[in-house]
Amino acid sequence: MNIVDPILFQCRVNADQPAICAPGARLEPVTYAQLEYMLNSLTRTVLELGFKQGDIVGVFLNNKIFHVVLTLALTRIGLVTVSCRDRTLPKELDAAAAFVDTPGPFANVDRTIVADISWATGDGAPVSPDFVAGGDELCRIILTSGSTGTAKGVAFSHRNLFEKNARLDYSWLDRWSRSSRLFCDLGLSSAPGFYCVLYMLGRGGMIMLMGEDMVGTIQSLNLFQIQNMATSPYGLVEYLKFHEAQPTFHCNFDHILVPGSTLTKQLATRAWARMSPNLIAAYGATEAGVIASGDARVTTEVAGAAGFVLPDAKVEIVDDTNRPIERGSEGIVRVHTAQVVDSYFRDPATSARHFRDGWFYPGDVGYLRGDGLLVITGRQETLLNVGGDKVNPEIVEEVLSCHPAIADCAVLTIPNEVGIEEIHALIVARAVFDEMELRRHCAQKLQRVFTPVRFVAVERIPRNDMAKIERGRLVELVKATAG
Amino acid sequence: MNVVEPIFLQSENKPSELALCAAGTDFNIVSYARLRRSVNSICRRLISTGIAPRNRFAVIIDDPILHALMLIALTRLGVVTISGQGQRLAWPVKLDGVIADKPYEFPGGQTIAADPAWTADNGQAIEEKYLCRAAADDVCRLFLTSATNGEENVIAMTNRMIATRLDRQKLFLGPRAPFCDRTCLDLPLATPLGFQVLLATLWRGGVLVMTRDVRKTISALTIYNIKNLVSSPRGLLNFTETIENLPGAYFPLEAVFCAGMMESQLASERAPARLCPNLTIGYMAADATMVASTPAHFASGVDGAAGYVVPGVVVEIVDEQGCALPAGDEGNVRIRSDYGVTEYLENPADTQYAFRHGWFHPGNRGRLTRDNMLILAASRSHVRVVGNETDVRRIEDILSEHTNVLHCGVAAVVNEAGADELCAFVVPRSYLDVEALRSYCKTRLPSDLVPSRFIAFADLPKNDNGRIDRAKLQALLKNKLN
Secondary structure, three states: OOOOHHHHHHHHHOOOOEEEEOOOOOOOOEEHHHHHHHHHHHHHHHHOOOOOOOOEEEEEOOOHHHHHHHHHHHHHOOOEEEEOOOOEOOHHHOOOEEEEOOOOOOEOOOOEEEOOHHHHHOOOOOOOOOOOOOOOOEEEEEEEOOOOOOOEEEEEEHHHHHHHHHHHHHHOOHHHHHOOEEEEOOOOOOHHHHHHHHHHHHOOOEEEEOOOOHHHHHHHHHHOOOOEEEOOHHHHHHHHHHHHHOOOOOOOOOEEEEOOOOOOHHHHHHHHHHOOOOEEEEEEEOOOEEEEEEEHHHHOOOOOEEEEEOOOEEEEEEOOOOOEOOOOOOEEEEEEEOOOOOOOOOOHHHHHHHEEOOEEOOOEEEEEOOOOEEEEEEEOOOOEEEOOEEEOHHHHHHHHHOOOOEEEEEEEEEEOOOOOEEEEEEEEEOOOOOHHHHHHHHHHHOOHHHOOOEEEEOOOOOEOOOOOEOHHHHHHHHHHHHO | OOOOHHHHHHHHHOOOOEEEEEOOOOOEEEEHHHHHHHHHHHHHHHHHOOOOOOOEEEEEOOOHHHHHHHHHHHHHOOOEEEEOOOOOOOOOOOOOEEEEOOOOOOOOOEEEEOOHHHHHOOOOOOOHHHOOOOOOOOEEEEEEEEOOOOOEEEEEEEHHHHHHHHHHHHHHOOOOHHHOOEEEEEOOOOOHHHHHHHHHHHHOOOEEEEOOOHHHHHHHHHHOOOOEEEEOHHHHHHHHHHHHOOOOOOOOOOEEEEEOOOOHHHHHHHHHHHOOOOEEEEEEOOOOOEEEEEEHHHOOOOOOEEEEEOOOEEEEEEOOOOOEOOOOOOEEEEEEEOOOOOOOOOOHHHHHHHOHHHOEOOOOEEEEOOOOEEEEOOOOOEEEEOOEEEEHHHHHHHHHOOOOEEEEEEEEEEOOOOOEEEEEEEEEOOOOOHHHHHHHHHHHOOHHHOOOEEEEOOOOOEOOOOOEOHHHHHHHHHHHHO
């Protein structure tokens, strides 16, 4: 079975229900009947483009609804889709084409196709592609950059995505599945963002994606009676700022799912007060799916707690020689799920580092508590080492972002003239900031060695679709700014 | 993964919340914390009996909650379960034992007497070594089913098959059902759908109300704000009739699913008007594949409409030679999917017949419309009498209320003139007074529903749900007449 088949079934039995909206987008909101119509028209168009089954195609389109529907149409005719965040795809994907809004070069792809939204307005007549893809054939590649900064592809079959979908009924806690209307603020190129779309459409619910402007999107939440939200911790901060600035604005979320990285108590407390009493923390990896989850009331009591390990996931804590260590001790995290992939797509060198003996090594450091609570204390590669004292950059960033002058920030270490690493902070400032004042602010909450020695003002912090900081790109940013 | 594991995750997440309810039973309600404690306690008792992983045990327990807890405990220990009812002389497959709440004679193996007190031990977690970390392809559950030729058979399901089916309920149970996590189940746990609705609801941390007493269950629907109902046609009729007599009652149901065909007036008017306008019907084949489903109003006016074939299932209509027929033509139904079983356990002959050439043959006739809706030819429980489609169960219900009727079944038989006529198969308490029974029926049924023939039998064939096995009635009559 193709992952688009259940969505087409919903189009038939749920025709007049809303399916997707992205407030402000040109097409909105789309009902299941319209979705079927667009999907048929687009399928007919893409069938004419001369692809063969299994071809890899990139999708880089700004209009989210068009992006989703075109992706589904491409999947339906047996292609492997990749949602891109910029005009580039890894070379090893050997992509056949990329669908774009505007003509122009696209790194590592020879054929670019300007996708026209009028494609979706054909006659909408039913169409059945000649070849029916499904089962173990590949249908989706998700790019993951992790902390290293180089994009790696993770390829999924139809079967793998179905199995992941089935697990979502319990992996994001119980109330997740009863919501029929979800606002997903995670990008389509991220794994959870894509799963949310499949999960909601496959069961006849409504998915709302971030529209052209944030205020318009937030105002539509109530209009459409959206029940749940999925966002990254970074996104949550953005919504919180909006709601805190508008005290009369009601926020009616049943639940907010916050996957991606650890939710701190401080952020959770603000979100509980203003946005929803129910926050769900989740830990997972594109390579393996959801691994642990928990109510934020429990996870935020332990610094770095990621959640309780799911019944069908295995987590082991091992030492440098891959030997499991005593429960409760800190070590390298390795995970296994039934849906874990066994390699990065056509990248044996990186695969060998992260996939060993049937386990996936996400590069995290942590420990497992007796009751199954997984605690992540840092990342093997991003842990900042300041002359032997180690700190998680997120801790420093958390402290910095509490300061009212700071809109966004990222920290990294750069060796000084004597070769000792020092912490530098990249700052997106709300107002003119006073360096001394910032240093005092940090010194109150951090050990002295972890207070940044230098603050660099930048326009924007590079973040991926899960709103995770792309740490691999920070050094060049510092250099560019300094130079 | 063992299919019951996610239930224990929910016990961690929401211990104080309601998990199971069976109004009118001793347990009444069970929270997730109590569910975990009870299952732990039952597991410990079971371990002490020497029960081992991969053993096959039948569970014959009337109380729906004790039955459900027992199944969860056994599955957790890796025991393969099959649910039954009443004293059975024979099982179609080899079993290692029986767990029953009443004295039970089981010559083939161990008999364990189940006691509600088992749930009341201290409930501490059991040792890791006893928990069965089952592989996806390990068999965990057996179901009794009636095979294509009417014989009773057994199908086996693995952890993976059940997990996949739980996901596919989203397509099957109707448009609103995926968002309802408080469900009323009016099917026995012995049926594939009943068992999987139990698991699906607990996986999601929802509430499952199991029916025992219809009147009390109806109160529970309101008290616990139950959102959807999964029922058999007969159960739906029961619910509707009871509610029609409670004019002030209001129901919070958002979705109702009915597994099987029902009388058209019940589907199009009575149930929607009084229970819930959002009614979905579906067809599950005897190999437990969910084949077709549709909102009832899409099928109104189409006799025998089973629903749109759900994605992932292929249905073909073929002629006697096995050649596929075009849309609209009636023929034999055959089914193929990645989700069905491929054999009747320990019965190669029936398997070879029903599962020939890679397809499952449910023994139904029907046709497919152009947009892939499956329409079944009049099924066995629906007989056509003088142009009226009637539910023989209604006649059976009236008959069973007669003091002289112990058991009964009604079926259409072909008379000497070649026309269908209704025949009542009766096990009387004393001798059978045909005229008395006929005039009793005349006072309670429209004239065209009064059976033409009443025939006495010493016993009637039953399926595992305790209902008359209509498929076998015709043969019974033939034997008697010969």
